[in-house]
Amino acid sequence: MRTFLTLITIFLMVPLFSQPSGKEILNLIDKNLSAKTQIMTVKMVISGARGSRTIEFKSWAEGEEKAFTEYTNPAREKGTKMLKLEDKLWIFSPSTDRIIQITGQMLRQSVMGSDLSYEDMMEDPGLSSHYNASVTGSDTLQNRKCWILQLNAVNKGEAYEVRKLWVDQERSIPLKEELFGKSGKLLKRTQLYNITRIQGRWYPMKVVYKDMLKTGDGTQFIIESIKLDEIIPATIFSKASLK
C-alpha cells in the first residue's frame, strides 16, 4: 500500500517538475530575443481611426543601450533619423535640418503616430533582471501551447508594475503580452506572430502593438529582414550620423 501511495505521489508530481519556473522561462525568452547586435529592415503599419499608413525604416541596435533608426519610406518621412544612447534620444528631421533631443512631455508623444511612444522605445527590453515571474497557468494561442506568466516588478520604478505573458512552451517565445497599470488597468497589448528560426533563435517577424486606451487596430511591425550579432561600426551610434 505504501509503495502504491509513493508511486501515485511521484506520478502526480511529474508535471510540476517538468514545468519550468518563471525565472527559467524569462531567461529563455531573453536568450531568444536579446542579441549583441540587431540590424533590421522593418515595415510599420499604423492603423488609426482615419485608415492606415505604412512607414518603412532600417534600424541598427547594439545591446539595450544603443539604437539608430533611419526612415526610408514614405517620401515625407524619408531621411528622418533617431538615435538612442542609454537614456537619451535624439531625432533629426530633414525638413527642418535640425537635431532635437526628445525629452519631457515629448517622450510621451507617439512615434510617427503609432501606438508606441518614445518612452516605450526607451524601455529596457530585458525582463529577467527586472521582474519576478510566476507561472499562473497554461493556454493555447495561435495553436501553440503556452505558459501564462505573471511578472511582478522587482523594484519600484518599472514602467509597468505587472505584466502578463503567454509564452510558447516549446519555443520559449512570448506570443502575447499584456501590460497593466498599478491599479490593474490593462494599458498595452503586444501580440507576436510569424515566429521564425533565425541564427539558432526563435524570433517574431511580426509584432502588433496596441495602446488599449486608444481607438484603432494598433501598430504592426513587420520585420522584412534581420541580421543578428553582426559587427556594427561605432560611428553609427554617434550624433554625427544623424545628419
Add this chain to the structure above:
Amino acid sequence: MLAFKLAFKNLMGAGLRTWLNVFVLSLALFMIVFQSGVIEGWNRQAKRDMINWEVGGGEYWHELYDPYDPLSLNDGHGNLPAEIGQLCRDGQAVPVLVTQASVYPEGRMRNILMKGIDPSQNIIQMPTADLKVDSAVINALIGTRMAKATRLGMGDLVTIRWRDANGTFDAAEIRIAGIFHTNVPEIDNNQVWVSLDNLQKMTGIGDQVTYIILKQGLISVPTVPGWIHKGYDSLFMEIDTIIKAKGVGGIVVYIILLSLALLAVFDTQVLTIFRRQKEIGTYVALGMTRWQVVWLFTVEGAMHSILSVIAAAVWGTPILYMVAKKGFGMPKGIEGYGLTIAEKIFPAYAAGTIITMTLIILITTTIVSFIPSRKIAGMKPTEALRGKIQ
C-alpha cells in the same frame, strides 16, 4: 494776439479745406487715444484676471520647479514648509501639485498637466468646490478651452494615464465634475484639475506640492529655504512683455496715422503760401516784417491742431466713453491664442497719454506748418504783390 485772430479768420475763411485737415488730425488723435486705451485696458484686465484666477497675491515655487521646463516636474516638488503650511491652514494660501499625464478622450491621446488643488480653497476663483461632489470615480475640473479641444462635457468619463513618483504607469477613469470659463489660458489649456489629496495618492508622492498660491493682500511673506517667493513683477513678466511689444507695435501705427495727418497739413500750407502770395506781399507792404508773416502762417497751420483737439473732444469723447462702458469685442476664437485676454476689452484711457499725444500733435503740426512758411522769408515783397511765382 493779432496773429491768432488773423489765423483763425483765415482758417474759417478756407472752409472745407480747413475742416478736412482738422477732421484728419482729430481722427489720428482719436485713434491713438483709442488704441492706447485698448492696450492699457487689456493690461489691467489681464492682470486682474491673473490675480483672481491664477496667481492670487503671489506664489511660492519649489526651487526646482520651472513651468517652462517639463523635466523640472519630476523633481520640482517638496513637502509643504511649516511656515506656509500654517498659512494654508489659516486659509491664507493654497498648495498645488503638478504632474504630467495623458488623457484619452474618444480614444485619442492628449498629453496634459494634471494639477491637484484643495477643493475647499477660496484663494482663486476656480470653482474647486465641484471637486467635492461624491462620486465613485475621481472628480476633475477642466476649462472651456480644454473642454473644446477634447470635446468633453459635464459628467463625461475619460481615461487618464499618469506615472507615479517612481515612474510606474497607472490609469483611471475621471469624471468631469465642472467646466469653468476663465480668461487665463495658463490654468486651462491642456490641464485637468483634481483634488490635491487624490493626486497625492495617485502619484504616491506623500504630502508634497509644487507651488503655493497666496491670498491677495497678504502683506508680509516669510522667507522659506528651498522655496522661491514670486511676486507680481515676476509673475506678470510675460504679460508685461506682450503688452510692451504691443505698445511698440502701437507706436508704429501712431507714427503712420500722424504722418498722414501731418502730410495733409503740410500740403495745405504749401498750397496756401503759393496761392496767397499777393496777400503776403500786402502784409509786408503794410509794414509787417517777413518773419511776422512767417509766424502768422505758422500759427495758422498750428491752429489746425488746436481745432482738431477740440473736434476730437467733441465727436470722440462720446464714442470713447461708450466703448469704455460697453467694452470692445475681441475677434471670435481669441481664447485659442494662448493669451490672457477677455472676449471684451474695456479700454482704460490714461490722462497722461491724452495730454502727451495732444502736445505731440500741437508741436508736430507747428513744425510742419513752419517748414513751408519759411519760404516767405525769402520772398521779394514787390514780386509777391504782383503775384509772380517765386
